[in-house]
Amino acid sequence: MSRIPLFAQILIALVLAVVVGYVSTPESTLYPVYEFLATLFLNALKMIIVPLVMASIIIGVAGIGGTHGLGRLGGRTLLFYITTSFFAIVTGLLLVNIIAPGVVSAELAQQMIAMAGKEAAGELPDLAGRDISGLWDVFLSMVPPNIIAAGANGQLLGLIFFAILYGYFLSRIDEPFAESQYNFWQGVLQIMMKITELIMKFAPLGVFALVAKVMAGIDPDFLSEFASTIGLFFFTVVLALLAHLLITLPVLLYFVARVNPLRHFRAMAPALLTAFSTASSSATLPLTMECVEKNAGVSNRTTSFVLPLGATVNMDGTALYECVVAIFIAQLYGMELSFTTQFLIVWTALITSIGVAGIPSASLVAITIILGTIGLPLEAIAVVWLVDRVLDMMRTAVNIFSDSCGAVIIGKLEGEQGILESAARNGP
Numbered sequence: 001m002s003r004i005p006l007f008a009q010i011l012i013a014l015v016l017a018v019v020v021g022y023v024s025t026p027e028s029t030l031y032p033v034y035e036f037l038a039t040l041f042l043n044a045l046k047m048i049i050v051p052l053v054m055a056s057i058i059i060g061v062a063g064i065g066g067t068h069g070l071g072r073l074g075g076r077t078l079l080f081y082i083t084t085s086f087f088a089i090v091t092g093l094l095l096v097n098i099i100a101p102g103v104v105s106a107e108l109a110q111q112m113i114a115m116a117g118k119e120a121a122g123e124l125p126d127l128a129g130r131d132i133s134g135l136w137d138v139f140l141s142m143v144p145p146n147i148i149a150a151g152a153n154g155q156l157l158g159l160i161f162f163a164i165l166y167g168y169f170l171s172r173i174d175e176p177f178a179e180s181q182y183n184f185w186q187g188v189l190q191i192m193m194k195i196t197e198l199i200m201k202f203a204p205l206g207v208f209a210l211v212a213k214v215m216a217g218i219d220p221d222f223l224s225e226f227a228s229t230i231g232l233f234f235f236t237v238v239l240a241l242l243a244h245l246l247i248t249l250p251v252l253l254y255f256v257a258r259v260n261p262l263r264h265f266r267a268m269a270p271a272l273l274t275a276f277s278t279a280s281s282s283a284t285l286p287l288t289m290e291c292v293e294k295n296a297g298v299s300n301r302t303t304s305f306v307l308p309l310g311a312t313v314n315m316d317g318t319a320l321y322e323c324v325v326a327i328f329i330a331q332l333y334g335m336e337l338s339f340t341t342q343f344l345i346v347w348t349a350l351i352t353s354i355g356v357a358g359i360p361s362a363s364l365v366a367i368t369i370i371l372g373t374i375g376l377p378l379e380a381i382a383v384v385w386l387v388d389r390v391l392d393m394m395r396t397a398v399n400i401f402s403d404s405c406g407a408v409i410i411g412k413l414e415g416e417q418g419i420l421e422s423a424a425r426n427g428p
C-alpha cells in the first residue's frame with residue numbers, strides 16, 4: 001500500500017466508502033465502527049490544532065521582524081481573502097439567479113418546507129439567539145478574556161490574536177530570552193509537523209470511516225420526493241463551487257502568482273480530500289500546512305501566518321453557499337428579491353463567512369442570520385439541512401484550497417523563489 005501515493009490511497013478509500021456507505025444505514029452492524037474510527041481520526045487532527053496554531057503564528061510573526069513586514073503581509077493576506085470571498089459570493093449569486101432552483105409552485109414549496117421541518121425536528125441545532133457571527137462579535141472574539149478557555153473552546157481567532165502579539169514582542173525582548181523562546185516555539189512547530197505526518201498515514205482509514213458514516217446517514221425518502229427541486233439546488237451549489245475552484249482561483253494563481261494551477265492541485269490533493277471528508281477547515285489545517293510547505297514549496301514564514309488565519313477567516317465556499325441558500329429559500333417563499341435585498345445578502349454572507357468557525361455545518365448558523373436580516377423564518381433552513389453535509393464537504397474543500405492559493409500568491413508577492421517550480425517537489 002505504501003507504494004501508492006497518499007492522495008491515491010485516500011481517493012480509493014473515498015470511493016470504497018461511498019459504496020459501503022450507500023448500502024448501510026445508521027442501524028447497520030458496522031456503523032459504530034465507522035463512527036469510532038471517524039471520531040478517532042478527527043480527534044487526532046483536532047488534538048494538534050492549538051499547539052500548531054500557536055507555534056506557527058508565533059514563529060511566523062517573530063520571523064517577519066519589524067512592524068512594516070507584519071503590516072504588509074497582514075494587509076496582503078486580508079486583501080486576498082476578502083477579494084476571493086467576494087468573487088465566490090458573486091459567482092453563487094449569478095448562478096442561483098440564472099438557474100433559479102427555488103422558483104417552484106407555491107404548493108410544492110409549502111409541502112417541502114413542511115416535510116423538511118418534520119424531518120429535521122430535533123436534529124437542528126438550537127438556532128435562536130445564536131447571533132455570534134455579527135461584525136462586532138468577530139472583533140470581540142479576537143480578544144479572548146481567557147486564553148486557555150479560547151483554546152479549549154476552539155476560538156481560533158482569539159488564539160491567533162494572542163499569538164500575533166506574542167510573536168511580535170518575542171522579537172523585541174532581550175537576549176538570551178528571545179533566542180530561547182524562539183528555539184522553544186520552533187521546536188514545538190517541528191514536533192507538530194512530525195505528528196501531522198504520522199496522522200496523515202492514517203488518513204485513508206479516517207476518510208473511509210468519515211465518508212461511510214455520512215453516506216449511511218442520508219435519508220433517501222425526502223430526497224426522492226423532492227428530487228427535482230433539491231437536485232437543482234444541489235446542482236447550483238456544486239456548479240458555483242466548481243466555477244470558483246476550477247476557474248477563479250486557478251486564474252488568480254496563473255496571472256498573479258505565475259504558477260501552474262495543475263501543479264498546485266496536485267500538491268494539495270491530500271489536504272483537499274481530507275477537507276472533503278472531515279468538512280472542517282480547522283481539522284484540516286495541519287495537512288493544509290504540510291502540503292503547502294512540503295509539496296508547493298512555500299516558506300514556513302508565509303504559511304505559518306497565512307494558513308491558520310485563512311482556516312478561520314477565509315471561507316470562499318461557505319460565503320458562496322450562504323448566498324445561494326438564502327436566495328434559494330427566498331425563491332421558495334416567493335419573495336421579491338430587490339437589488340437592496342441581494343446586496344444585503346452579499347454583505348452579510350461576506351461578514352458572517354469571516355465569523356463562521358471552521359467546523360462542520362457552521363454556516364447553518366450564519367444562514368439563519370441572513371434569513372433573519374431579510375425577514376424570512378429561521379426554520380426554513382430545514383429545507384437544506386438534509387443535503388447540507390455533502391455540500392459542506394465540498395465547500396470545505398473550496399475553503400482550504402482558497403487558503404492555499406493565498407499562501408502561494410502571497411509567497412510569490414513576497415519574492416519567494418521555488419514555489420511550485422520543479423515537478424520533483426510536487427509529489428505528495
Ligand code: ASP
Pocket residue numbers: 279280281282315317318356357358359360361362363364392395396399
Ligand atoms: N465546514 C466549513 C469549514 O470548516 C464551514 C461551513 O461552511 O460550515 O470550512
